[in-house]
Amino acid sequence: MRFLFKTFGWLLLGAIGFLGYTFGLSQFPRQGPSLGIDQIADGIATTYVFMLKTGKCVLVDVGLDPTGRPILDYLEKRGLRASDVQAIFLTHAHTDHIGGIEAFPGVSVFALRQEVSLLEKKSEDRNPLRQIVGQAHTPLVHVTFPLEDQQTVQIEDLSITAYSLPGHTPGSAVYLAQGVLLMGDTIGIGWGGRVRPPVWLFSTDMREARASMGIFLDHIRPRMGEVRVIAASHSGSIDAVRGFAALERYVSNGGW
Numbered sequence: 001m002r003f004l005f006k007t008f009g010w011l012l013l014g015a016i017g018f019l020g021y022t023f024g025l026s027q028f029p030r031q032g033p034s035l036g037i038d039q040i041a042d043g044i045a046t047t048y049v050f051m052l053k054t055g056k057c058v059l060v061d062v063g064l065d066p067t068g069r070p071i072l073d074y075l076e077k078r079g080l081r082a083s084d085v086q087a088i089f090l091t092h093a094h095t096d097h098i099g100g101i102e103a104f105p106g107v108s109v110f111a112l113r114q115e116v117s118l119l120e121k122k123s124e125d126r127n128p129l130r131q132i133v134g135q136a137h138t139p140l141v142h143v144t145f146p147l148e149d150q151q152t153v154q155i156e157d158l159s160i161t162a163y164s165l166p167g168h169t170p171g172s173a174v175y176l177a178q179g180v181l182l183m184g185d186t187i188g189i190g191w192g193g194r195v196r197p198p199v200w201l202f203s204t205d206m207r208e209a210r211a212s213m214g215i216f217l218d219h220i221r222p223r224m225g226e227v228r229v230i231a232a233s234h235s236g237s238i239d240a241v242r243g244f245a246a247l248e249r250y251v252s253n254g255g256w
């Protein structure tokens with residue numbers, strides 16, 4: 001019986017992968033307005049790069065490839081090395097966001113405190129896919145600096161704020177820096193700029209995802225004016241005014 005479940009799970013994953021590939025999830029650059037920062041594509045995964053005045057950089061997420069090759073190639077083209085990465089901020093513990101972490105030994109890793117046990121493999125991922133096919137082979141991530149909701153960190157000249165938006169995973173983080181709001185997998189952005197909830201199959205608690213959006217919007221509301229663009233890891237970006245309007249509508253309608 002368990003074998004049947006596993007087979008079904010893998011078939012489902014294959015079908016999703018095929019559909020995603022066919023319908024452009026792997027396209028790069030992804031749809032929507034420019035973020036004004038560099039993005040590194042690694043299949044369906046995205047790494048975001050904030051350049052610092054010193055010429056070094058900060059990364060948000062580290063892609064899927066366990067060797068970190070797409071990111072190392074990007075750095076090399078700019079005359080940089082892995083040790084020039086001053087900090088890594090992780091949106092959450094899924095393989096396609098933390099895959100390349102071992103390519104950056106000694107670099108400080110930031111993530112929300114509620115995600116630490118998943119990242120450090122002290123707890124299991126409880127989303128529907130993982131319950132069917134078992135746990136993913138993810139690298140062990142040591143979080144150097146656990147973050148609190150709404151905490152701002154200064155890395156040289158970069159000011160970056162973490163917001164908690166649990167549901168996709170228990171400690172899913174959204175990051176705001178340089179006018180860009182990086183939502184990770186907490187939302188998707190569909191055709192014509194529609195905003196979607198996180199994908200059920202990969203999400204721990206959809207009810208929590210719905211409830212936490214209202215709290216998140218309350219927390220970020222005083223700073224909405226400084227956000228230019230909102231980005232989702234796998235599906236591109238949307239202008240901030242349209243994006244926030246869609247999210248506010250979602251909350252006041254009681255769900256998507």
Ligand SMILES: [Zn+2]
Nearest residue numbers: 092094185202
């Ligand atoms: Zn995810």
